[in-house]
Amino acid sequence: MNQITTKFQIQVINQDQEFFCSSDNSLLVGMERFNSGCIDVGCRGGGCGVCKIKVIEGEFTSKRMSKAHISEEDLEQGIVLACRIFPASDMKIEAELTQLPRVAND
Amino acid sequence: MKKGVMRPGHIQLRVLDMEEALKHYRDLIGLIEVERDPQGRVYLKGWTEVDKFSVVLREADEPGMDFVSYKVLDNETLNKLHQELIEYGCNTEEIPAGELNGCGRRIRFDSPTGHMFEIFAEKEQTGKWGVSNVNPEAWPRGLKGMKATRFDHCLLYGNNIAGTIDLFQKILGFDLAEQVLDDEGTRIAGFLSVSMKAHDVAFIEHPEPGKFHHASFFLNTWEDVLRAADLISMEDVSLDIGPTRHGLTHGKTIYFFDPSGNRSEVFCEGDYHYPDHEPVTWTTEELGKAIFYHDRVLNDRFLTVLT
Ligand code: FES
Ligand SMILES: [Fe+2]
Numbered sequence: 001m002n003q004i005t006t007k008f009q010i011q012v013i014n015q016d017q018e019f020f021c022s023s024d025n026s027l028l029v030g031m032e033r034f035n036s037g038c039i040d041v042g043c044r045g046g047g048c049g050v051c052k053i054k055v056i057e058g059e060f061t062s063k064r065m066s067k068a069h070i071s072e073e074d075l076e077q078g079i080v081l082a083c084r085i086f087p088a089s090d091m092k093i094e095a096e097l098t099q100l101p102r103v104a105n106d
Numbered sequence: 107m108k109k110g111v112m113r114p115g116h117i118q119l120r121v122l123d124m125e126e127a128l129k130h131y132r133d134l135i136g137l138i139e140v141e142r143d144p145q146g147r148v149y150l151k152g153w154t155e156v157d158k159f160s161v162v163l164r165e166a167d168e169p170g171m172d173f174v175s176y177k178v179l180d181n182e183t184l185n186k187l188h189q190e191l192i193e194y195g196c197n198t199e200e201i202p203a204g205e206l207n208g209c210g211r212r213i214r215f216d217s218p219t220g221h222m223f224e225i226f227a228e229k230e231q232t233g234k235w236g237v238s239n240v241n242p243e244a245w246p247r248g249l250k251g252m253k254a255t256r257f258d259h260c261l262l263y264g265n266n267i268a269g270t271i272d273l274f275q276k277i278l279g280f281d282l283a284e285q286v287l288d289d290e291g292t293r294i295a296g297f298l299s300v301s302m303k304a305h306d307v308a309f310i311e312h313p314e315p316g317k318f319h320h321a322s323f324f325l326n327t328w329e330d331v332l333r334a335a336d337l338i339s340m341e342d343v344s345l346d347i348g349p350t351r352h353g354l355t356h357g358k359t360i361y362f363f364d365p366s367g368n369r370s371e372v373f374c375e376g377d378y379h380y381p382d383h384e385p386v387t388w389t390t391e392e393l394g395k396a397i398f399y400h401d402r403v404l405n406d407r408f409l410t411v412l413t
Pocket of ligand 1: 028040041042043044045046047048049050051052081082083084367
């Protein structure tokens with residue numbers, strides 16, 4: 001049996017959207033499972049940089065992100081890769097969909 | 107013209123977490139873990155490869171490719187090509203034997219697209235994994251995951267692919283097997299072969315230099331590609347696209363990402379190339395079909411997501 005996991009509410013404030021994500025999914029995978037398109041999906045592994053977001057509010061844990069896309073200064077400003085952070089509370093984020101046009105056959 | 111370059115020898119990839127990367131390359135793709143060196147790099151190979159290793163993983167804070175290396179016939183060829191690379195205008199560096207365990211002296215050189223390449227002549231030959239060279243059985247027991255047979259090729263993105271393709275043709279003796287030409291006749295993709303394979307390396311024009319698109323591993327059958335797709339779902343691995351077929355080279359393929367975001371491919375079949383073959387040309391009008399023969403639409407993630 002799987003443990004029951006809490007789903008946190010993730011508000012994408014600049015797009016007026018929200019989705020729900022458990023602490024064992026990255027924000028990006030949580031968003032995909034919710035069938036939302038509010039963050040661009042690339043490699044899902046912290047390497048390509050297309051899922052860059054800004055955390056405005058909320059707690060999270062994170063895995064290593066490519067230094068080519070996220071610098072120390074980015075981290076200080078809450079700029080992270082959505083595929084490498086895992087929510088630990090409800091969150092408010094900002095995401096721009098400018099980096100990658102929607103994949104036509106997704 | 108053949109210049110004594112035989113085949114892809116090894117590729118060194120950067121990963122964010124070594125143990126996660128090994129779950130991908132060893133347990134999922136099914137490469138054999140050969141050894142680890144004092145720097146913490148891990149060496150792997152496909153089971154049919156006779157040389158000691160073909161993939162080297164290095165933990166770093168930025169994924170991507172360090173270099174890809176090609177094996178040449180002998181030391182005389184290595185010295186001759188080194189000289190020609192210098193005359194061509196490459197910056198070259200001699201990497202002493204043993205810097206990679208079991209590998210002889212390597213000549214590293216830069217390229218117009220910003221990628222680092224190497225050639226070498228000698229590497230310890232440990233033979234195919236799990237089968238003898240005398241009266242060999244069909245395949246070894248104990249293979250894992252997708253049971254990839256060999257590291258086959260990589261696709262690299264960078265600016266000025268014309269320059270790097272010229273270098274590979276003139277100095278290293280690769281042939282242009284397939285290409286994509288835009289409306290003005292400019293080559294935006296080139297697939298190069300140094301063997302009978304449809305490609306041993308491929309390049310796509312892109313504004314940023316030195317980018318890595320994928321490393322590809324060979325499977326024997328379409329059934330194996332479908333089984334690879336099953337494993338990708340079972341293990342909840344990040345899927346890019348497939349199983350499907352390419353128009354370019356006509357290989358049957360699936361793309362997915364390693365846990366650091368480097369793209370992997372496993373594929374089977376596809377066209378073959380001899381030195382007297384004219385390059386096969388795809389036009390940008392049919393680019394969707396050239397890349398994914400069934401979907402026939404351009405897939406932005408496939409074209410733009412790189413490490
Ligand atoms: S999707 Fe590639 S870095 Fe997040
Ligand atoms: Fe490929």
